[in-house]
Amino acid sequence: MNNYKALGLIETFGIVFVLEAADAMCKAADVDLIGFENVASGYISVLVRGDVGACKAAVESGIRAVKEMGSEVYSSLVIPSPHHDIEKIISRYSLETLNP
Template sequence: MPRYEAIGLIETFGLVFVLEAADAMCKAADVELIGYENVASGYISVIVRGDVGACKTAVEAGVKAVQDMEGGNLYSSVVIARPHDDLEKIIERYKIQNLSS
């Protein structure tokens, strides 16, 4: 399993906003979309990983994309550089499974 230098997360209120954020994140930098989670009552988080600079660029682009939407509702965002190995246990839970295999 490759070792990633960072993870980036954005949390919004609503599926449309999180999809816009994820699209902007993946287009803005060389990051891997890990997955998403409907956290509670409509709050949805999206997770990407890659090197620190790419994650920072991706999160900034995703935040801007949500803020530029009418009614865009950004709850929070974060980039975690050099995450502890144990965070992989959490990331695995939210990983998008390949449905074609």
């Protein structure tokens, strides 16, 4: 059985806020930035991967950073043990896919 790392996700409005969230997430914990997705009409999601504790700390830090800038996080989530089929969705977000 494969050992899949946890996922941490934040969705907010606007590239400036999502960049601030991503920066805070990567600085707060030992996580890897998977990528981002412009969901619709300016809503953008950012994804990180790491162990469960790191993803929780990263998401909390990202939320705090967005709120400190005066915006709001519309959604956030940590998936401790994602099913392997989730990789099919994650690959769409991957920065490696965008910049081969």
